[in-house]
Amino acid sequence: MANSKVNISKRAQELPASPIRKLVPLADEVKKKGIKVYHLNIGQPDVPSPKEFFEAVKTYPKEVLEYGHSKGDLRLLKAVSAYFAKNNISVEPEEIMITTGGSEAIIFAMLAVAGAGDEIMVFEPFYTNYNSFAIITGVHLVPLPTKPEEGYHLPAIEKIEEKISPKTKAIFLCNPNNPTGTVFTKKELEGLANLCKKYNLFFLSDEVYREFVYEGEHISLMHLEGLEEQAVLLDSFSKRFSLCGARIGCIVSKNKKIMEVALKLGQARLCSPTLEQHGVLAALKSGDTFFAQIREEFKKRRDVTYAELMKIPGAVCVRPSGAFYIMAKLPVPDIEDFASWMLTDFSLDGETTMIAPGPGFYATSGLGKSEARIAYVLNTSDLKKAMRILAKGIEVYSVQKVKV
Amino acid sequence: MANSKVNISKRAQELPASPIRKLVPLADEVKKKGIKVYHLNIGQPDVPSPKEFFEAVKTYPKEVLEYGHSKGDLRLLKAVSAYFAKNNISVEPEEIMITTGGSEAIIFAMLAVAGAGDEIMVFEPFYTNYNSFAIITGVHLVPLPTKPEEGYHLPAIEKIEEKISPKTKAIFLCNPNNPTGTVFTKKELEGLANLCKKYNLFFLSDEVYREFVYEGEHISLMHLEGLEEQAVLLDSFSKRFSLCGARIGCIVSKNKKIMEVALKLGQARLCSPTLEQHGVLAALKSGDTFFAQIREEFKKRRDVTYAELMKIPGAVCVRPSGAFYIMAKLPVPDIEDFASWMLTDFSLDGETTMIAPGPGFYATSGLGKSEARIAYVLNTSDLKKAMRILAKGIEVYSVQKVKV
Numbered sequence: 001m002a003n004s005k006v007n008i009s010k011r012a013q014e015l016p017a018s019p020i021r022k023l024v025p026l027a028d029e030v031k032k033k034g035i036k037v038y039h040l041n042i043g044q045p046d047v048p049s050p051k052e053f054f055e056a057v058k059t060y061p062k063e064v065l066e067y068g069h070s071k072g073d074l075r076l077l078k079a080v081s082a083y084f085a086k087n088n089i090s091v092e093p094e095e096i097m098i099t100t101g102g103s104e105a106i107i108f109a110m111l112a113v114a115g116a117g118d119e120i121m122v123f124e125p126f127y128t129n130y131n132s133f134a135i136i137t138g139v140h141l142v143p144l145p146t147k148p149e150e151g152y153h154l155p156a157i158e159k160i161e162e163k164i165s166p167k168t169k170a171i172f173l174c175n176p177n178n179p180t181g182t183v184f185t186k187k188e189l190e191g192l193a194n195l196c197k198k199y200n201l202f203f204l205s206d207e208v209y210r211e212f213v214y215e216g217e218h219i220s221l222m223h224l225e226g227l228e229e230q231a232v233l234l235d236s237f238s239k240r241f242s243l244c245g246a247r248i249g250c251i252v253s254k255n256k257k258i259m260e261v262a263l264k265l266g267q268a269r270l271c272s273p274t275l276e277q278h279g280v281l282a283a284l285k286s287g288d289t290f291f292a293q294i295r296e297e298f299k300k301r302r303d304v305t306y307a308e309l310m311k312i313p314g315a316v317c318v319r320p321s322g323a324f325y326i327m328a329k330l331p332v333p334d335i336e337d338f339a340s341w342m343l344t345d346f347s348l349d350g351e352t353t354m355i356a357p358g359p360g361f362y363a364t365s366g367l368g369k370s371e372a373r374i375a376y377v378l379n380t381s382d383l384k385k386a387m388r389i390l391a392k393g394i395e396v397y398s399v400q401k402v403k404v
Numbered sequence: 405m406a407n408s409k410v411n412i413s414k415r416a417q418e419l420p421a422s423p424i425r426k427l428v429p430l431a432d433e434v435k436k437k438g439i440k441v442y443h444l445n446i447g448q449p450d451v452p453s454p455k456e457f458f459e460a461v462k463t464y465p466k467e468v469l470e471y472g473h474s475k476g477d478l479r480l481l482k483a484v485s486a487y488f489a490k491n492n493i494s495v496e497p498e499e500i501m502i503t504t505g506g507s508e509a510i511i512f513a514m515l516a517v518a519g520a521g522d523e524i525m526v527f528e529p530f531y532t533n534y535n536s537f538a539i540i541t542g543v544h545l546v547p548l549p550t551k552p553e554e555g556y557h558l559p560a561i562e563k564i565e566e567k568i569s570p571k572t573k574a575i576f577l578c579n580p581n582n583p584t585g586t587v588f589t590k591k592e593l594e595g596l597a598n599l600c601k602k603y604n605l606f607f608l609s610d611e612v613y614r615e616f617v618y619e620g621e622h623i624s625l626m627h628l629e630g631l632e633e634q635a636v637l638l639d640s641f642s643k644r645f646s647l648c649g650a651r652i653g654c655i656v657s658k659n660k661k662i663m664e665v666a667l668k669l670g671q672a673r674l675c676s677p678t679l680e681q682h683g684v685l686a687a688l689k690s691g692d693t694f695f696a697q698i699r700e701e702f703k704k705r706r707d708v709t710y711a712e713l714m715k716i717p718g719a720v721c722v723r724p725s726g727a728f729y730i731m732a733k734l735p736v737p738d739i740e741d742f743a744s745w746m747l748t749d750f751s752l753d754g755e756t757t758m759i760a761p762g763p764g765f766y767a768t769s770g771l772g773k774s775e776a777r778i779a780y781v782l783n784t785s786d787l788k789k790a791m792r793i794l795a796k797g798i799e800v801y802s803v804q805k806v807k808v
Contacts (some may be wrong), residue, residue, distance in 0.1 A: 018671035103673040132672030245678025265420035268536030274649025
C-alpha cells in the first residue's frame with residue numbers, strides 16, 4: 001500500500017535536465033541499432049590522461065585509503081600554488097582549497113557570497129549547470145544576454161550596471177567561456193572589476209579553460225589590481241589534464257573569510273577523493289609539455305570545426321579564441337527538435353552527430369532557440385566527418401520541415 | 405587598495421566548524437612537540453582497505469579517465485543492487501544512484517524532499533554534518549533529544565508526533581547511529597513509519613554502518629512495509645570497506661520522482677570519481693569475508709572501549725550495539741574546554757587522546773556539554789592505552805579545575 005501523497009520539493013521540480021546529457025537516452029537507443037554517434041555534445045576530450053597520473057595511482061604508498069584533509073592534500077596545495085605561479089598568478093597554498101571538481105568550487109562560492117534570494121549576475125549563454133547550482137543554493141541568477149553576432153562578448157558596461165540591484169552580491173564570469181569559447185579582453189575584465197569596486201561586489205571567475213587560448217593572452221581575475229578581497233577564482237584540473245573523471249578542482253581567494261567558509265563547507269563533506277588527488281599531484285609535476293601539446297591539438301580542432309561550420313549556409317558565429325567549444329546560431333527554428341531528430345531520424349552512412357541545444361545555456365526563456373554548443377573534443381578527421389554530417393542533417397531537416 | 409566592504413553571506417557566517425575536525429590545529433601543534441595523539445575524534449578506521457580495490461585501480465583499462473554516467477557506473481549499480489540483495493534489501497539498479505560519498509547523498513535527499521524553510525525531524529545527538537547540510541540546503545532541522553541514560557533510544561512516539569508541523573517534510577534517522585552507536589529496534593522504526601504514513605512524510609535513513617551491528621539484527625528502512633514511495637536510503641562504502649578517502653556513496657529509493665531529482669542534481673555535478681567507482685566495484689565483489697572480519701574486530705574494540713569507559717567514575721553510557729562510536733557523558737562540566745586541554749595541557753608518557761566534543765552533535769544549544777563521541781577505530785591495544793590516558797586526564801583535569 002504505497003503512499004503517493006508525498007511530494008518532492010518545489011525547487012526539486014524546478015531543476016532543469018542537463019542540455020548536455022538529456023539526449024543521452026536517445027543516443028543510447030540509436031547506438032543499439034548500430035549507428036555511430038559523434039559526441040560533440042559533451043566536453044569530454046579524447047586526449048589520453050597524463051601517464052604520471054596512472055603511475056602515481058598504481059604506486060599509492062598506503063594500505064588504507066584514508067580521509068584526506070578537508071582543504072586538500074597539503075602537497076597538492078603547494079603544487080597548485082606552484083602551477084598558478086607559472087601562470088603568473090601569485091597565490092599561497094593557504095589561499096587555495098581543493099574541491100571535488102570545479103562544480104563543488106562553484107557551489108561553495110555561491111553559498112559563501114550570497115544568501116538565498118540574493119542575486120549573482122551572469123552572462124548568457126553560460127555553462128548550463130550554473131542554473132542547477134543556483135537552484136541548489138537558492139541564489140537568483142540575473143542573466144545579461146550576449147550575442148552570436150558579437151562573438152558573445154560582453155554588453156556595454158552601462159547595460160551591466162543597470163542590472164545591479166541592492167540584492168546583487170557578485171558578478172560571475174567564465175573565461176574562456178563555456179559554451180561560447182569567448183576569451184574576454186582586459187578592458188572587459190577591468191570594466192567588471194570597476195563595477196565590483198563601485199558596488200562592493202564579489203567577482204567570481206571560472207577559469208577551467210585557462211590554457212585553452214589560441215590567440216592573444218588570457219587575463220585572469222587574479223591579474224586585476226585592487227580586487228584582492230573580492231576575487232574568488234574557481235578552477236578544475238579535469239580539462240587541462242584530460243582527467244574529467246578525477247573530480248579535482250579548487251577554489252582560490254585572498255579573502256580569508258571566503259577561505260574559512262570554504263573550509264567549513266569542505267569539512268561538512270569531509271574530503272575530496274584521496275586517490276585522485278594523489279594522481280593529480282603527479283600530473284601537475286609533469287604539466288608544461290602536456291599543456292603545450294593539448295593546446296596545439298585543440299587549436300587545429302577549433303580551426304577544422306570553424307571552417308566546416310562556416311560552410312553551412314546561414315550559420316552565425318565569430319571564430320572563438322578559447323576553450324574547446326563553439327556556440328553558433330544554426331539555420332533551424334527549433335534546435336531542441338533538430339538535435340533530437342539528428343539522433344532519432346537521421347544518419348549518413350550509419351553515422352550521426354550529437355550536439356547540445358542552446359536554450360539550456362540561457363536563463364532567459366525563449367533565447368538560444370536556434371543556437372547549439374559544439375564541443376570540438378574529437379580528432380580532426382572525426383570532427384570533419386561529424387561536422388559534415390551535421391551540415392547534411394541541417395539540409396535534409398530543412399527540406400523535410402518545409403514539406404510538413 | 406583592497407576593498408573590505410564585501411561581506412560573506414549570513415548563512416556562511418552561520419556554518420558551524422566540525423566538532424570532529426576543529427581541534428585538528430591543536431593536535432597538529434602538540435604533534436610538532438613530539439607528543440603522540442590517539443585519534444578517537446574521527447571515524448577513520450585503521451583497517452587496510454581491500455586489496456581488490458588497489459588491484460583494480462592499478463589495472464584500470466582505459467588511457468583516458470573520462471566522465472562517468474551521472475548516475476554512476478552501470479556495472480557498479482548492478483553490483484550495489486546485488487550487495488543490497490545479500491542484505492535482504494530488494495532494490496533494482498535503476499532505484500540506486502551513486503553519489504560522491506554519503507555526504508552528497510544526504511544533501512541530494514534534503515534538496516529533493518524539502519524546500520528552503522521546510523522542516524526535517526532529526527534525533528539528537530546526530531551526525532554533526534547534518535547541521536551544515538541543513539544550512540547549505542536551507543532546511544530547518546527540528547531536533548528531538550535522546551538521552552545517554554536511555555542509550556540514546558527514541559523518545560515516546562507521542563513526543564515525536566507533537567513536533568510534526570505543516571512544514572515537516574521528512575523524518576531523518578541514522579541507524580546504526582553516528583555518534584551514539586545506537587541500533588534502533590523494529591518497534592522504533594515502525595513507530596516512525598506509521599507517523600510518516602499518517603502525515604505523508606518522507607523517511608530518510610542513513611545506514612552507512614549497516615554491517616557494524618554486534619548484537620541483534622539490523623532493521624533497514626527498506627524492510628518496512630507500505631513505505632515504498634516514502635523511503636529514501638542513504639549509504640556509503642567508506643566505512644564498511646575502510647575506504648574513507650574514496651568518496652563513493654549512494655542514494656536509493658523506489659520513488660521514481662526522487663530518483664529523477666537525484667539524477668538531475670547528479671548531472672549538475674557531472675559524475676562521481678571514476679577511478680574510485682572502478683575500485684569500489686572490485687571491492688564489492690570480494691565483500692563478504694572482509695565484512696565478517698571487520699565486524700569481529702570492531703566488536704572487540706567496542707568491548708575494550710566500553711569496559712575502560714565504565715572504569716571512569718561518573719561516566720554515563722549504555723553499551724551501544726552498532727557503528728564504531730560510543731557517545732558518553734563524562735564527569736566534566738565543559739567538554740569543549742576539556743577536549744582542548746587534553747591536547748594543549750595534558751599528556752601521559754608523551755601521549756594524549758583526542759575526542760570529539762558533544763555540543764557539535766546537537767542542534768539544541770546547551771545540550772551535550774558533558775558528552776563526547778569516542779570513535780573506537782584503533783587496535784585494541786592502542787584503544788586501551790588511549791582510554792586510560794583519557795581516564796587519567798579526567799582525573800587530573802578535575803583536580804586542577806577545582807583548584808582554580
